[in-house]
Amino acid sequence: MNQKKSKFLISCMIFGYAFLYVPIFLLILYSFNYSPLLPVWGGFSTRWYSRLLESPEVWDATLLSLKIAFISATVATVFGTLAGLALARVGQFRGKTVFTGMISAPLVMPEVITGLSLLLFFITLWQLTGWPQQRGMFTITIAHITFAMAYVAVIIQSRLAGTNRALEEAAMDLGAKPLRVLTDITIPMLAPGMMAGWLLAFTLSLDDLIIASFVSGPGSTTLPMMIYSRIRLGLKPDINALATILIVSVAIGVFIAGWIMLRQQKQRALLANE
Amino acid sequence: MAASDQLTGPWYARITGAIHRNLTSLIVGIPFFWLLLFFLVPFFIVLKLSFAESIIASPPFTSLLDWSKGGFPEIAINTENYLYLIEDDLYTKTFLNSLKIASICTIICLLIGYPMAYGIVRTQGTWRYIFLLLIILPFWTSFLLRVYAWMGILADQGTVNDILLYLGLIDKPIKLLYKPIAVYIGIVYTYLPFMILPLYANMEKLDSSLREAAMDLGANPVSTFFTVTLPMTLPGIIAGSLLVFIPATGEFVVPDLLGGGNVLMIGRLLSSEFNANHDWPVASAIAVVLLIVLVVPMMLYHKVQAAEASN
Incomplete structure (x- = not known):
């Protein structure tokens, strides 16, 4: 496809990208606003950043979110990889239909339903066994593993479908032996997919508000829960500062990852041409 | 022969032997069990609760299985919540x-x-x-x-x-x-x-x-x-x-x-x-x-x- 793009197509793209990015730029711009009355401009200032960094609440919530994201992404990558292998490499097994359904459902399930059902599950479990007595980091981690592993499984499954089995x-x-094949060939082959899955699971966990709010208990406030409780009542400049820090670091990460992948692709293309 | 060696060998050999023999079941079984427990079972609890009665208590609902009459539990299905949604x-x-x-x-x-x-x-x-x-x-x-x-x-x-x-x-x-x-x-x-x-x-x-x-x-x-x-x-x-x-x-x-x-x-x-x-x-x-x-x-x-x- 190497035709010139029509004026219509070009204007659609300009409009689309402006629609996606102007709000983010405004969000960043207002984080440097001196005036506490968003969005009235009162001169340049970085005072919201210092206020943000001084707040212990923000640090606690960030630390809790990072801990949950790290653990749940790691476990979700292991389980999701196994699930992807089960879907793509193990032939028929009993309950495969139920299994594929349970893997693909969390991708589109409204979060309110997932959150509600897991909370009721934890409460029922507590009634029956006396455990978990307190909801918090542990229950949020379980919830995040459950929905993130579905995303990992889909990534792994599509990677496996794209590779040929000649090496295996x-x-x-x-x-x-099969285990040797798995650890020495299949898993190294899947490593980039597992890395991508881990990163996605990590981000999904850091980003989740609804499921965490349902399954959390008193004293366990994740970063999105803290942000939500503040912005519900209106605009808060320190949240703009926080948003700027998060968005800029994610953007840098995505572009570095993108650049590395592009370079690898070009190298591979060069090798293929030689 | 290999299998019987592993059954009598040192503990780690026995574990790897078990993994070798059950590799497929483990690959399928671990994620299957997790999703069953934390995805499917919770849904049935939601379904069950939607047929329960709301009471002022903690947790605020009645049990579906009523053991109070002794012997066999009575199943108390209550469609009122759904009727309420329609009405x-x-x-x-x-x-x-x-x-x-x-x-x-x-x-x-x-x-x-x-x-x-x-x-x-x-x-x-x-x-x-x-x-x-x-x-x-x-x-x-x-x-x-x-x-x-x-x-x-x-x-x-x-x-x-x-x-x-x-x-x-x-x-x-x-x-x-x-x-x-x-x-x-x-x-x-x-x-x-x-x-x-x-x-x-x-x-x-x-x-x-x-x-x-x-x-x-x-x-x-x-x-x-x-x-x-x-x-x-x-x-x-x-x-x-x-x-x-x-x-x-x-x-x-x-x-x-x-x-x-x-x-x-x-x-x-x-x-x-x-x-x-x-x-x-x-x-x-x-x-x-x-x-x-x-x-x-x-x-x-x-x-x-x-x-x-x-x-």
Whole structure:
């Protein structure tokens, strides 16, 4: 497809990207506003940043969110990889239909339903066994593992569908046991997919408000829960400062990852041409 | 022979032996068990609770199995919560309103997203990559903060009103925030990338020779689009539309922050029945009805995904 784009297409793209990015730029701009009355401009200032960094509440919430995101992303990557292998490499097994349904449902399930059902589950479990006595970090982590592993499984499944099985089959023919094939061939082959899955799971966990609000208990406030409780009542300049820090760091990360991937692609294309 | 060696060997050999023998069951079993326990069982609890009675207690519902009469438990099924949802027209209205908002937003996302995806596919080299990254970037940034950005834009003293006042188009600020329009804008804004990515993935694989053949045979660009390009991109359109429509129907954050209670949406109503009214059985009944409403589009999405995966 190498035709010139029509004026219509170009204006659609300009409008679309402006629609996606102007709000983010305004959000960043107002974080440097001296005036506490958003969005009235009162001169340049970084005072909201210092106020933000001085607040222990923000640090606590950030730390809790990072802990939950780290643990849940790691476990979700392991479980999601197993699930992806089960879908793509294990032939028929009993309950495969139920299994594929349970893997694809969390991707589109409204979060209020997931949150409500997990909370009721934890309460029922507590009634029956006396555990978990308190909801908080632990219950949020379980909830995040459950929905993030579905995303990881989909990534792994599509990677597996795209690779050929010649290497795995060759190793088997040479007498390698299935576990050896898995650890020495399949998993290294899947490593980039697992990395992408881990990052996605980590971000989903950091970003989740609704499910965490349902399954959390007193004293466990994640970063999105803290942000939400503040902005419900209106505009808060220190939240703009927080948003700026988060968005800029994510943007840098995405562009570095994108650049590395582009370079790898170009190298591969060069090798293929030689 | 190898198996019997492992059964009598040192403990680690026995463990690796067990893993070797049960590798397939472990690969399937671990995620299966987890999802069964934390995904499927919780649903049955919601279903069960939707047939329970609401009481003032902690937790605020009656047990389905009544052991009080001794011997066999009586099953106390109570359909009152569902009848209540039908009788009080607030719920029907809210359901219909959610479906209406989700459908309109899906169409707007398609109208904005389709030409964008098409434009990205038609771009060559590094720029295509950068355009694509700019679509992916919002996925990685906080949903909540992207909604928050619009609070500043749509507020009475916000950017839109500032510009309109400056241009002299209005003499006093118009109300945008906490109105339906704010909810529409918010949903289209946050879900647009979910529309563009499946469309892009679909268009990227398309063979442009069919379109060129139609053009060579004298079809004009408009009829080429409607007879060749549009039918070929239908799987992408369906996948993208469902990825917007399904979560938008149950959306909570956007109507809560931008609609401020003036816009009825079912996700928000469910949450307020649960958190503010403490009526857990009614909240569960809403969840069950919402799931029933969404199960057809969800299965359709599953089918489209499976068809894409097998291609």
